[in-house]
Amino acid sequence: MLNLSEFPDYPVFNVLESDAEREFRKEVRAWVLKEVLPEADRLEHEKAFPRDLFKKMGEKGYFKALFPKSIGGTELGIKYGTIIGEEISWACRPLVAAWDCTIFCSIPIMRFGKEEHIKKFLPGVMKGDLVGAIAMTEPPAGSDVIGSMKCTAEKDSNGDYIINGEKRFITNGSQADIFTLWAITDKSVPRHQGLSAFVFEKDFDGFEIVDDFELMGNYGLQNTYMRFNNMRIPKENLLGKEGMGAHILLDELDSERTLAAAGSCGNARNAIEIAAHHANKRFQFNKPLRYFEAINFKLADMAIKLEAARHLVYQAACTIDAGLNASKIGAIAKIFATDIAFECAHVALQICGGLGYMKGKYDEETKTYRNPNGSRAYPIERIFRGTRLSSITAGTNEILRFLVQREVFKEMNLKKSGESIDW
Numbered sequence: 001m002l003n004l005s006e007f008p009d010y011p012v013f014n015v016l017e018s019d020a021e022r023e024f025r026k027e028v029r030a031w032v033l034k035e036v037l038p039e040a041d042r043l044e045h046e047k048a049f050p051r052d053l054f055k056k057m058g059e060k061g062y063f064k065a066l067f068p069k070s071i072g073g074t075e076l077g078i079k080y081g082t083i084i085g086e087e088i089s090w091a092c093r094p095l096v097a098a099w100d101c102t103i104f105c106s107i108p109i110m111r112f113g114k115e116e117h118i119k120k121f122l123p124g125v126m127k128g129d130l131v132g133a134i135a136m137t138e139p140p141a142g143s144d145v146i147g148s149m150k151c152t153a154e155k156d157s158n159g160d161y162i163i164n165g166e167k168r169f170i171t172n173g174s175q176a177d178i179f180t181l182w183a184i185t186d187k188s189v190p191r192h193q194g195l196s197a198f199v200f201e202k203d204f205d206g207f208e209i210v211d212d213f214e215l216m217g218n219y220g221l222q223n224t225y226m227r228f229n230n231m232r233i234p235k236e237n238l239l240g241k242e243g244m245g246a247h248i249l250l251d252e253l254d255s256e257r258t259l260a261a262a263g264s265c266g267n268a269r270n271a272i273e274i275a276a277h278h279a280n281k282r283f284q285f286n287k288p289l290r291y292f293e294a295i296n297f298k299l300a301d302m303a304i305k306l307e308a309a310r311h312l313v314y315q316a317a318c319t320i321d322a323g324l325n326a327s328k329i330g331a332i333a334k335i336f337a338t339d340i341a342f343e344c345a346h347v348a349l350q351i352c353g354g355l356g357y358m359k360g361k362y363d364e365e366t367k368t369y370r371n372p373n374g375s376r377a378y379p380i381e382r383i384f385r386g387t388r389l390s391s392i393t394a395g396t397n398e399i400l401r402f403l404v405q406r407e408v409f410k411e412m413n414l415k416k417s418g419e420s421i422d423w
């Protein structure tokens with residue numbers, strides 16, 4: 001019978017990690033096995049926001065990694081962030097998504113906010129007391145979020161901003177204490193100059209949570225439709241200067257994409273582990289499945305892709321930590337890791353055969369999903385549904401491919417041709 005706490009893991013051997021990073025990974029992994037994994041089935045069943053675990057992540061200091069020491073962070077950087085992202089996502093992707101959105105709601109406050117907001121919000125964020133959300137996407141504004149945005153921020157006679165409009169697909173929206181919000185402050189200029197970013201709190205008058213969406217997977221993650229009806233934001237809550245919204249948005253996307261890619265490595269790893277375990281134990285034609293090339297080559301391909309994905313993630317993380325431009329490598333890491341995570345989940349499910357398709361029934365006593373014979377169900381269908389999301393968020397993989405090709409032409413200094421060369 002499969003006991004997940006004794007589940008054989010596919011360890012990470014990485015020469016790109018320093019001794020300190022390897023130790024940190026061990027520490028995060030031990031915490032995940034003790035605190036997160038035993039809760040993963042319950043969270044899936046209850047579809048509840050993982051507030052307790054979120055708080056415990058704060059107690060472990062996992063929110064501090066991306067903040068400087070000057071404000072109470074540990075300044076470990078994005079590479080450590082990718083270790084947290086991979087290890088926790090391995091057991092519970094929705095928890096990482098909640099962490100991720102809180103971090104990337106807070107980084108604009110840290111970089112562009114007033115001293116009073118840094119002091120008011122960031123200590124609570126770093127402790128895991130405050131949940132954050134990023135309010136950008138709208139019904140008309142998805143991939144073309146800057147160009148198609150409709151939400152407005154009009155100045156009143158005090159210089160405060162009156163917000164009207166709607167936002168949708170906002171992760172943590174119904175749970176969040178603080179939000180970073182993007183809205184149009186000037187319609188008369190090109191859109192990328194007319195957007196501004198703000199911070200606001202959940203109890204601001206005129207802010208309405210319309211409802212949460214039901215999701216295909218990643219249960220526990222709350223994703224919200226929200227509306228602003230003359231919501232007043234004090235002028236002090238403007239981040240940076242008016243018109244800096246597009247800059248503030250682009251400033252954090254490379255880090256967000258790199259962490260999304262790291263989370264996908266965790267999911268791909270889990271899929272490989274389940275597939276390898278099953279291929280080893282399941283006999284057909286008097287042999288374990290692993291003896292058949294059609295099965296073991298699939299495992300080899302998954303392992304190759306995971307290694308490649310993790311290297312891209314580290315390359316992106318090291319680029320960001322070195323203060324260099326990571327827009328291309330961040331996009332490449334995100335595209336590759338999210339694509340291969342879904343592929344690994346798909347292939348692992350196939351290797352598990354019929355058992356891969358079974359969710360199991362939730363057993364209240366053990367708080368786990370079980371098959372009719374009492375055996376623990378594989379969580380592979382959950383990984384399959386969960387990983388399907390990642391090629392849509394933090395920039396769809398189509399939009400990121402557009403970004404990558406643009407960088408290729410730019411790096412080669414190839415200007416758009418006016419006419420065809422006649423050779």
Ligand SMILES: Cc1cc2nc3c(=O)[nH]c(=O)nc-3n(C[C@H](O)[C@H](O)[C@H](O)COP(=O)(O)OP(=O)(O)OC[C@H]3O[C@@H](n4cnc5c(N)ncnc54)[C@H](O)[C@@H]3O)c2cc1C
Nearest residue numbers: 134135136137142143169170171223392393394396398399
């Ligand atoms: C679970 C979940 C969580 C999310 N969390 C947040 C959040 O916290 N905050 C937030 O602000 N947003 C969030 N989003 C929104 C997410 O960023 C958008 O869904 C995403 O940007 C795509 O927008 P869209 O869904 O409107 O798709 P669309 O933009 O309508 O695109 C539909 C399809 O067309 C493709 N497409 C669009 N334009 C082009 C083009 N020019 N060339 C080729 N293909 C194109 C897209 O790649 C996609 O495949 C979340 C979404 C989901 C599903």
